[in-house]
Amino acid sequence: MSNTADPVSYLDYQGRHKGILGWILSTDHKRIGILYMISMLSFFGVGVILGLLMRIELLMPGMTIVTPRVYNSLFTLHGMIMIFLFIIPGLPAVFGNFFLPLQIGAEDVAFPRLNLASWWIYMLGAAVALTSLFVGGGAPDTGWTFYVPYSVRSGTNVTLAVTGAFILGFSSILTGINFITTIHRLRAPGMSFTRMPLFVWTLYSTAWIQILATPVLAITLLLVIAERTLGLGLFDPAKGGDPILYQHLFWIYSHPAVYIMILPGMGVVSEIIPTFARKDIFGYKAIAISSLLIAFVGYLVWGHHMFTSGISDTARWIFSLLTFLVAIPSGIKIFNWVATLYKGSIDLRPPFLFTLTFIFLFSIGGLTGLVTGALATDVHVHDTYFVVGHFHYVMFGGTGMAFLAALLYWWPKMFGIMYNEKWIWRSWAFIFVGFNMLYFPMLIQGWMGHPRRYYDYVPRFHATHIVATVGSWVLVTGLLIFAITLFRSFKSRVPAPSNPWGGRTLEWTTTSPPPLLNFTQIPTVTRGPYEPAPTPTGGETS
Amino acid sequence: MNGPSATIGDAVDDTMILITGISVVLLAIITGLMLYFTYRYSRKRHPVAEEVGTSILLEVTWTIIPVLIVMGMFWAGYKSFREMRDAPEDALQVTVIGRMWDWSFEYANGKKSDRLVVPLDQPVRLQLKSLDVNHSFYIPAFRIKEDVVPGGNTYLWFKPQSTGPADIFCAEYCGERHSYMMSEVVVVPQEQFDVWYQSDSAELPETKAWIDAEAAAAQAPSDTDEALSALHKYGCVTCHSLDGTGNKLGPTLKGVFGKEVTVMVDGKEISVTADEAYLKQSITQPAAALVKGFENLMPPPAGMGPDEIDLVIGYIKELK
């Protein structure tokens, strides 16, 4: 874009510190985004390995490779890592950090040092949680939900693991505060709220949930620690307490957290679709408002995790009703995405391919959610493999695919290089087939009555377990091909233009990779985020 | 799934078919349109996109119609659920006791069993009690489930409509042997149930000869029977085998009597002969001397009287 020499990119910029210190002490939102990316993908890798081990154990009835106690720790750690270290912080911490300032035309987030502190707190929390594996009583075996009274009685390192989750919560809260302030204070001239990209809208909704819901989790976890160390008896019926109280407190956070996980993924999809359809998004306002609605109604449905816990019948039907209502905004988004494709000019490139995959898998996740939302059917499938299948379709098929799509979409901008698209297509074939082989049988098993968190099972579930385990191998092969393809782009170094896909949001107006302060000149915004640029320099009139 | 079913199961299945049916149609529409547009408006076939603007009418339509659909689903789920909660007055009452990691059942006449035997076509109401952590009582074939919470007072009911055995699982994670916390519900004809209900044996009456033998035994229950029922009642058999196999949490009880046992007392290894006193101590104060190679997992049996302990010890002595 600029006719003078391009300014030094954030990757080459030499600040006060050299080498690795230049990264882990950098307050540049882009470098922090990359730090999060590296740490998170490493944890994700560990989580996947634990998942694979579980699948091998389940290949045959009885003992295959590990004892019951080890298996119980495997699903606990797998769940904790995937939830607290990957999918909750995931998209906001990596792509939110990197692209929020770029998309609203700012030089950085509002509080760059706080941003770096958030990463350090995140690493501290992760370290504490993972230490619980190696010291004292051994890895926690409570499931990622830490239900009392078992979590109070378990002789394993629950206290340490819970402390880790507690610390991670602070990272989440601080990031939320930072994003909300950034969105309110640092938008470029002319960028009104209705001209903000939809990804920014979802970050905004998510940040509010992070700030308002995470403290509830913090309190709940503190109470578990207090029960374990001081024996207060809040959850102990022998001392006048109530174990169900814990479940309420836990889900008052953890249901909204489900939306922390999925909303930014929906934001990514809302970015990618207009770009590859070369078209303004259909129903911008409907999509933006539905994000806020999801964030709000999401607070009122936590009871649907407790339909069989013994809460009153009245509470059960009210929660069921509200749960069905919260499905509507998600449906609206899907309809608007599909409508955007109508009369577009569609370029089926890898980021778009993974976006279509998101829509398909997330729809299955959402629709199976209706089965768990209806009272009569949930009583049967609650705490079975049906639920395990359902939430992998939502979190992995939804947010996970959105994460992969975001990597593919923004990779050229982040590193200034292109990857080999043919190999990404190949990896996609494995991922798609493997994913459905792995998780679809779980829906069937659940309907057949296979409870979750089961080390061993009766013979009638064997066949479906074999399919799922083979599926996990196919899926991981695909993930490996995907990772290797991206890695190899650092070797082949095919340079990326500043706007390889013809995107219309602000991040595509600066160089790839962007300079330290993002733009040579702060842009002035005169149009909606997905309307074509008024000047012919946009690179999309072909 | 083979085996028996319960009346409520049909209503649940109908709800499932309704929701799944609508979901499949919705998924087909979404995916079909998505793929068709991607094909029809690919850059090759449609090089320049046309802006179509937004349409309030469309937004309202695809808000209202899904609202109506999900309200229908809610109602279907709620209706069958109501049935699930309204237990008839005349239901057979059974108390279910869950603990790490087995189920036991107590009937109104005091009969105890480790599987749930019920008569055909007779409503059964289960009162759920936990002795330790949360469990969840689940009979997949009947489509019913409810958590078993310490201090809680949850219940379930069902009316079996065909005979046979079906699995009972624990569906709420409860520790190491959660996946082994299983039992069986057996639906039998009313007459068979009546004989079983009045007898002292856990076995189901199959033949006339059996019934006669039972009737004789019922008059004079043997020590062996009582000891066995105590071993079941206090959950000993979840952790100890009686046949010499060693795949449970505790050592087998077969042949311990008179054996040299290496135990840990205050962290030190000593060797003792398993006599009557040793067995008594092992049962009443399990932590005092831990058998080498095993962990301190055995709970002192709550509520077990001295007579029962003597009976059990007598039984173990004979178990060679």
Ligand code: HEM
């Ligand atoms: C190759 C990838 C994966 C495999 C093979 C895998 C496998 C599994 C299996 C077999 C279970 C069920 C354990 C049981 O109930 O006994 C499970 C549970 C779970 N998975 Fe995954 N999974 C994978 C990826 C993911 C991802 C990407 C996420 C999150 C985004 C995730 C989140 C969870 C959670 C939260 C649980 C519940 C843990 C608990 O019950 O406490 N998994 N996974």
Ligand SMILES: [Cu+2]
């Ligand atoms: Cu929820």
Ligand SMILES: [Cu+2]
């Ligand atoms: Cu259990």
